Amino acid sequence: MRKLSFDIRVPVIQAPMGGGNLTTPELVAAVSNSGGLGSLAAGYLSAREIEQATRKTRALTERPFAVNLFAPGSREPLSGDVGAQLRLLGPIHDRLGLDPPAMPDRVAGLFEEQVESVLAARIPVVSFTFGLLPEDVMNRLHGQGAFVIGTATTVAEAKMLEAAGVDAVVAQGSEAGAHRGTFDVPVEPPLVGAIALVPQIVDAIRLPVIASGGIMDGRGIVAAMALGASAVQMGTAFLTCHECGAAAAYKRAVLEAADDSTSLTRAFSGRWARGIRNRFMEASNRAGAEPLSYPWQNSLTGPMRAAASRKGETAFLSLFAGQGTRLARSMSAADLMQALEREIGDAITDVSSRAGSPTGRTAPA
Amino acid sequence: MRKLSFDIRVPVIQAPMGGGNLTTPELVAAVSNSGGLGSLAAGYLSAREIEQATRKTRALTERPFAVNLFAPGSREPLSGDVGAQLRLLGPIHDRLGLDPPAMPDRVAGLFEEQVESVLAARIPVVSFTFGLLPEDVMNRLHGQGAFVIGTATTVAEAKMLEAAGVDAVVAQGSEAGAHRGTFDVPVEPPLVGAIALVPQIVDAIRLPVIASGGIMDGRGIVAAMALGASAVQMGTAFLTCHECGAAAAYKRAVLEAADDSTSLTRAFSGRWARGIRNRFMEASNRAGAEPLSYPWQNSLTGPMRAAASRKGETAFLSLFAGQGTRLARSMSAADLMQALEREIGDAITDVSSRAGSPTGRTAPA
Numbered sequence: 001m002r003k004l005s006f007d008i009r010v011p012v013i014q015a016p017m018g019g020g021n022l023t024t025p026e027l028v029a030a031v032s033n034s035g036g037l038g039s040l041a042a043g044y045l046s047a048r049e050i051e052q053a054t055r056k057t058r059a060l061t062e063r064p065f066a067v068n069l070f071a072p073g074s075r076e077p078l079s080g081d082v083g084a085q086l087r088l089l090g091p092i093h094d095r096l097g098l099d100p101p102a103m104p105d106r107v108a109g110l111f112e113e114q115v116e117s118v119l120a121a122r123i124p125v126v127s128f129t130f131g132l133l134p135e136d137v138m139n140r141l142h143g144q145g146a147f148v149i150g151t152a153t154t155v156a157e158a159k160m161l162e163a164a165g166v167d168a169v170v171a172q173g174s175e176a177g178a179h180r181g182t183f184d185v186p187v188e189p190p191l192v193g194a195i196a197l198v199p200q201i202v203d204a205i206r207l208p209v210i211a212s213g214g215i216m217d218g219r220g221i222v223a224a225m226a227l228g229a230s231a232v233q234m235g236t237a238f239l240t241c242h243e244c245g246a247a248a249a250y251k252r253a254v255l256e257a258a259d260d261s262t263s264l265t266r267a268f269s270g271r272w273a274r275g276i277r278n279r280f281m282e283a284s285n286r287a288g289a290e291p292l293s294y295p296w297q298n299s300l301t302g303p304m305r306a307a308a309s310r311k312g313e314t315a316f317l318s319l320f321a322g323q324g325t326r327l328a329r330s331m332s333a334a335d336l337m338q339a340l341e342r343e344i345g346d347a348i349t350d351v352s353s354r355a356g357s358p359t360g361r362t363a364p365a
Numbered sequence: 366m367r368k369l370s371f372d373i374r375v376p377v378i379q380a381p382m383g384g385g386n387l388t389t390p391e392l393v394a395a396v397s398n399s400g401g402l403g404s405l406a407a408g409y410l411s412a413r414e415i416e417q418a419t420r421k422t423r424a425l426t427e428r429p430f431a432v433n434l435f436a437p438g439s440r441e442p443l444s445g446d447v448g449a450q451l452r453l454l455g456p457i458h459d460r461l462g463l464d465p466p467a468m469p470d471r472v473a474g475l476f477e478e479q480v481e482s483v484l485a486a487r488i489p490v491v492s493f494t495f496g497l498l499p500e501d502v503m504n505r506l507h508g509q510g511a512f513v514i515g516t517a518t519t520v521a522e523a524k525m526l527e528a529a530g531v532d533a534v535v536a537q538g539s540e541a542g543a544h545r546g547t548f549d550v551p552v553e554p555p556l557v558g559a560i561a562l563v564p565q566i567v568d569a570i571r572l573p574v575i576a577s578g579g580i581m582d583g584r585g586i587v588a589a590m591a592l593g594a595s596a597v598q599m600g601t602a603f604l605t606c607h608e609c610g611a612a613a614a615y616k617r618a619v620l621e622a623a624d625d626s627t628s629l630t631r632a633f634s635g636r637w638a639r640g641i642r643n644r645f646m647e648a649s650n651r652a653g654a655e656p657l658s659y660p661w662q663n664s665l666t667g668p669m670r671a672a673a674s675r676k677g678e679t680a681f682l683s684l685f686a687g688q689g690t691r692l693a694r695s696m697s698a699a700d701l702m703q704a705l706e707r708e709i710g711d712a713i714t715d716v717s718s719r720a721g722s723p724t725g726r727t728a729p730a
Binding site for chain 1: 559561580582588719
């Protein structure tokens with residue numbers, strides 16, 4: 001038990017960052033080539049786009065990598081205040097030179113075609129968020145030897161994933177950037193910090209646990225290991241890497257952010273997500289208009305976000321990021337992976353050296 | 366630098382838990398006698414009560430312990446909806462057999478007399494929350510050799526505390542139970558998780574950092590050390606100890622709580638605090654009435670909380686607790702301290718043993 005059966009030397013998974021082509025084949029391959037596990041975010045991709053991205057990634061690495069999907073249960077019936085959202089977006093579209101915002105008739109569900117594409121490509125590690133996989137999909141993935149990773153934000157969700165047959169569970173702490181993986185119906189979005197969430201999940205299930213949320217360097221990785229995690233998943237740390245497809249303005253915003261500059265919002269996609277506070281989030285809060293449910297809000301704000309990304313207008317971009325922004329670094333993914341590996345060793349040496357001595361009194365200089 | 370100059374063998378500070386006589390002399394002394402640092406919560410105590418409590422504690426231990434005060438800036442002018450709060454409390458008072466709720470004319474400020482009492486008792490470690498100490502108080506404490514600890518919830522607050530001359534900073538993660546120590550004016554209450562907050566504060570100041578929030582066992586302590594903390598402060602873990610003065614029903618509620626059963630509320634004191642969701646929190650939310658500012662709301666709900674505590678009615682009690690509730694244990698503080706010491710060793714051994722091997726693949730069974 002507690003074994004990640006795919007082959008990695010450094011216990012680091014680059015998180016599948018969903019929107020706007022962030023997880024380029026170059027990023028995914030660089031992480032896998034450096035001894036970690038890269039992840040291609042495929043939740044918004046068509047079967048054809050998945051096929052292309054996995055082919056490009058395989059041209060750059062012979063190592064295993066993961067593909068991430070959204071569970072089909074992530075789609076909700078339309079709710080929220082359509083009129084108010086259109087009024088909020090109208091002037092912004094105008095300013096960005098876009099046609100007036102329009103409510104889509106429907107938002108295509110991609111899950112079935114995504115699964116076929118992932119199966120056809122024989123992806124070795126398949127992770128997913130926002131719920132449980134249908135049983136037949138889980139069986140088909142396992143049937144071809146895939147390692148399947150689910151995402152939990154509470155002990156209850158971790159137990160549901162274990163019961164559904166996943167091979168490992170990502171414990172997503174409240175610090176994590178972008179979407180909360182929450183799928184069990186909560187009183188309010190559960191926001192348990194990683195230092196509390198990870199050991200509680202480790203104690204509650206028998207599977208390997210992958211810690212995520214606010215982990216940015218070797219100190220965070222060793223902390224997660226001490227909490228009982230078998231590996232970590234890091235998003236924000238890779239967001240500012242050269243190979244990541246994020247707009248330069250987005251990367252700059254992350255590199256310049258303070259530790260408490262993020263908030264949770266439903267303004268961009270309809271699902272709760274953590275991002276750096278900006279004008280659109282504030283305008284949405286001020287308007288007081290209920291965002292639409294997912295995927296409707298996501299589809300509605302798509303043109304704004306794409307245009308803002310092209311123009312480097314961070315005011316209207318979803319600046320998804322976790323709470324460790326002050327530790328973000330601008331470097332290549334290979335350099336970051338090397339730094340992490342070195343820092344893991346340093347942090348272990350530091351902690352071990354303080355074990356024999358009265359740790360309360362002699363602390364690192 | 367990074368040295369806690371008071372004498373502890375185990376890097377554990379028992380958190381000053383403020384309300385309802387939780388930090389009994391027996392609890393404080395047991396922690397200090399076991400090699401950690403006990404803390405007497407004196408924020409709500411008169412000078413005479415502080416004098417009595419410290420005398421009783423000294424009769425039980427020769428080891429150092431801390432006294433915790435609220436910074437005077439914690440008091441706010443009256444705001445909120447008095448009428449609505451009285452309407453909310455009326456039926457509850459009735460049910461608990463209390464006189465109808467009444468708005469206090471004034472709530473006495475205790476800070477000046479508390480400081481004189483602490484100085485007269487020559488307390489070796491003085492911690493405080495909710496702001497900065499007046500410069501003259503800091504100077505007088507330092508003048509008699511006290512070690513002074515402030516509380517920060519952001520990097521900005523940690524820097525303000527360092528500039529004000531504290532000797533160490535508690536980094537309070539979002540996981541922490543009871544009141545947020547936040548004092549710098551925020552857009553919204555900052556809720557940075559410990560795994561992200563601690564290393565960012567460690568990098569930003571030169572003082573020893575004490576990690577708090579969701580730390581319940583040796584795994585959490587070693588995680589905090591890996592993040593760069595010199596010690597940890599633990600509240601919820603000591604709340605369920607035999608020596609803690611919490612009502613039996615309160616302890617039971619903590620021992621039975623799930624990982625995601627807490628929320629932040631202003632309903633009890635006017636300040637944001639984390640507690641297990643109960644009927645009063647829900648009734649307050651439903652009523653939609655703005656709680657009064659601190660200390661007014663605290664004073665107004667005092668009779669309800671005291672009666673609920675006496676009667677074991679958890680529906681009307683402030684069940685303050687952090688996010689690590691599933692790890693809470695019912696035992697004596699001395700036994701808990703022994704367990705923590707053993708677990709620290711175990712966690713360090715575990716992390717070190719995984720250093721040489723591919724940690725991603727071989728994880729603890």
